[in-house]
Amino acid sequence: MSEPADRRAVRWSPTRVAAGLVLAAWACLFWFVLFSGRTSLYLSTRTAWLVPLGAILMTTAAVGRLASARVERPDPLERRESVMFGVIALPVVLLLALPPATLGSYAVNRRSNSTGIGASARIVSGPLDLVDVAAARSVKSAADDLRARAGEQVTMDGFVTVQPGETDQFQLTRFVITCCVADATISYVTVVDAPPGKFTNDEWVRVSGRIYPLGADILIDATSVEQIPPPEDPYLTP
Amino acid sequence: MRKLVLVSVVFGSLLVEAMPFILLGAFVSAAIEVLVPASAFAKIGRLPRGLQLPAAAASGMAFPVCECGSVPVARRLAAKGLAPGAAVTFMLAAPIVNPVVVASTFVAYRGRDTLWVMVLGRLALGFIVAMTVGWVVGTLRSGELLRARDADVEAHEVQEGEARWRRFFGHLTGDIVFMARFLILGAAIAAAVQTFVPQSIVNGVANLPIISLLAMMGLAFIMSLCSESDAFVAASFTAFGPSAQLAFLVFGPMVDMKLGALYVGTYERGFFRTVVIVVGATTLVLTMWLQVVFG
Numbered sequence: 338m339s340e341p342a343d344r345r346a347v348r349w350s351p352t353r354v355a356a357g358l359v360l361a362a363w364a365c366l367f368w369f370v371l372f373s374g375r376t377s378l379y380l381s382t383r384t385a386w387l388v389p390l391g392a393i394l395m396t397t398a399a400v401g402r403l404a405s406a407r408v409e410r411p412d413p414l415e416r417r418e419s420v421m422f423g424v425i426a427l428p429v430v431l432l433l434a435l436p437p438a439t440l441g442s443y444a445v446n447r448r449s450n451s452t453g454i455g456a457s458a459r460i461v462s463g464p465l466d467l468v469d470v471a472a473a474r475s476v477k478s479a480a481d482d483l484r485a486r487a488g489e490q491v492t493m494d495g496f497v498t499v500q501p502g503e504t505d506q507f508q509l510t511r512f513v514i515t516c517c518v519a520d521a522t523i524s525y526v527t528v529v530d531a532p533p534g535k536f537t538n539d540e541w542v543r544v545s546g547r548i549y550p551l552g553a554d555i556l557i558d559a560t561s562v563e564q565i566p567p568p569e570d571p572y573l574t575p
Numbered sequence: 576m577r578k579l580v581l582v583s584v585v586f587g588s589l590l591v592e593a594m595p596f597i598l599l600g601a602f603v604s605a606a607i608e609v610l611v612p613a614s615a616f617a618k619i620g621r622l623p624r625g626l627q628l629p630a631a632a633a634s635g636m637a638f639p640v641c642e643c644g645s646v647p648v649a650r651r652l653a654a655k656g657l658a659p660g661a662a663v664t665f666m667l668a669a670p671i672v673n674p675v676v677v678a679s680t681f682v683a684y685r686g687r688d689t690l691w692v693m694v695l696g697r698l699a700l701g702f703i704v705a706m707t708v709g710w711v712v713g714t715l716r717s718g719e720l721l722r723a724r725d726a727d728v729e730a731h732e733v734q735e736g737e738a739r740w741r742r743f744f745g746h747l748t749g750d751i752v753f754m755a756r757f758l759i760l761g762a763a764i765a766a767a768v769q770t771f772v773p774q775s776i777v778n779g780v781a782n783l784p785i786i787s788l789l790a791m792m793g794l795a796f797i798m799s800l801c802s803e804s805d806a807f808v809a810a811s812f813t814a815f816g817p818s819a820q821l822a823f824l825v826f827g828p829m830v831d832m833k834l835g836a837l838y839v840g841t842y843e844r845g846f847f848r849t850v851v852i853v854v855g856a857t858t859l860v861l862t863m864w865l866q867v868v869f870g
Contacts, residue, residue, distance in 0.1 A: 395594075431587075
């Protein structure tokens with residue numbers, strides 16, 4: 338018994354299959370970022386929803402393209418299109434192959450200071466963090482709130498940035514991101530009375546001590562500084 | 576090697592954030608193509624331009640995505656017969672006037688004396704600048720606006736007589752593939768520049784009247800930020816007055832490195848230059864006026 342004519346006529350289109358596979362590669366990247374916990378390396382908690390959204394939409398597009406890849410007149414995959422698909426697939430390979438990394442001390446000198454907007458209300462009663470410190474540097478009411486809490490015991494996590502010539506002090510620093518790493522700004526406190534020469538750039542530490550706004554600067558007089566592993570969520574969101 | 580890894584961090588974050596918006600835009604664009612008849616846009620195209628442009632700008636309020644998502648939609652609208660001026664006005668206004676961006680600007684400046692200057696100023700300037708560009712390109716026909724796509728590529732996407740769902744995925748894939756390569760190029764350049772050029776490069780000109788505006792527009796071009804987050808970065812440039820920050824917030828969502836790559840790929844030669852000149856000049860004049868009023 339012979340097949341119906343419309344079944345016999347359709348064949349896989351190499352171009353459509355290639356396009357479907359490139360979209361599938363991107364879908365895999367989004368699913369990988371989602372399930373490997375790497376979302377926080379790229380996006381803030383506020384925009385983390387984009388990763389599952391991207392995964393679902395890209396998977397839908399890939400499945401739809403592959404499901405419609407059998408046509409009556411399949412065209413060959415030309416060299417120019419192959420290069421184009423390669424260019425689009427390249428970032429997937431790069432992002433999967435490179436080790437997970439975060440912005441560090443090198444980027445600190447290339448970013449502006451965070452304003453920590455939205456944090457000023459927390460300064461009145463809650464535990465202080467580096468977003469509050471950023472707010473206190475830029476909003477007068479937040480600075481007044483922090484001044485009222487001068488001398489309080491605080492504990493903050495961050496990475497070390499050491500300025501040339503500093504021995505027993507360093508900047509405890511975090512990047513603050515709103516949407517993605519591209520909009521990162523910095524927040525820091527100066528840690529004084531730190532063990533001299535013990536900590537180097539980019540080491541993650543937990544600092545405990547008393548906090549003092551001092552002129553334009555904000556200090557922590559450290560009672561303890563201990564090394565900690567880098568946190569799963571290295572960036573703060575205001 | 577470490578610097579290259581840092582470039583990859585910014586590059587990856589730009590892509591992971593922007594690609595879902597490109598996808599959203601491509602889904603909307605493909606739906607417009609297969610569901611909305613061309614005659615609907617032809618009717619809008621017959622309206623007087625004095626009505627078309629404000630309506631196009633206002634319709635951006637109903638499209639809460641950042642700038643990458645509005646490009647494929649505007650391209651499809653123009654291809655379906657919407658007047659080029661209206662399509663371009665929509666594309667430029669949507670990333671600034673949509674409610675998510677208005678809210679993020681409000682949050683970024685909450686607690687500042689300049690809160691309402693920034694929120695309302697950005698909204699008003701977004702409308703005016705987008706409509707000005709729409710008016711300038713309004714004399715073009717859609718064939719003169721859109722860059723012709725390779726006929727073979729179009730044929731791969733959709734063949735004559737295919738079912739509607741197959742045409743939908745054909746146009747969807749075409750838009751994603753078309754936009755993605757330019758997004759990747761723009762994100763790579765922006766990531767490299769962001770990694771190696773310090774933001775403090777502009778601090779020295781913060782108090783110079785016109786130079787400060789140009790510097791902030793240049794910085795917005797280099798940084799290529801999403802319009803939903805750029806207010807938080809603009810607010811961090813406390814040495815600059817509100818008018819310079821507004822220049823950053825209006826120019827950036829309309830003209831930046833990744834958008835430049837998308838525009839060059841989507842529109843005819845000269846369009847990107849026109850947008851840079853008109854957006855730049857209009858933003859500069861309006862923010863100069865604000866600089867006189869608000870500092």
